[in-house]
Amino acid sequence: MTASVFDPQDERILRRVPVEILILSAVLALAAWPLFDRLTALLFLAGGALAAVGFLWLKQSLTRFLLRERAGAVRFGILFYALRLVLICGVFFIIILLFPRKILAFGAGFSTIVLVFLAEAVGVLLRMRTWKA
Secondary structure, eight states, X not given: OOOOOSOHHHHHHHHHHHHHHHHXXXXXXXXXXXXXXXXXXXXXXXXXXXHHHHHHHHXXXXXXXXXXXXXXXXXXXXXXXXXXXXXXXXXXXXXXXXXXXXXXXXXXXXXXXXXXXXHHHHHHHHHOSOSOO
């Protein structure tokens, strides 16, 4: 197991983010179920799950990326992020092919990560004693 490169407070936030993404996407999927249909709710939840898994994968690889020496780290980083982009685009392409009228539900679920980051940022700012470092 590799050592953490993040501050302990940041590490707690980074562990909490994927859980919050799943919870938020599940709550919003439950709200979407009576408004739309079950498939829309499931795709909303699937989008949130993909965002949570993508975040975990990104955090794990970023830790390994920051612990490498510079020359190998840049090549690894470029390859990794290209692969990650291809995989995310591939998932969206499959959803578009299978459920073309439901892609917005999947995209909305995938976008819950933005709301979670915004809430975490506001929480950190509210806990700060001063705005200057």
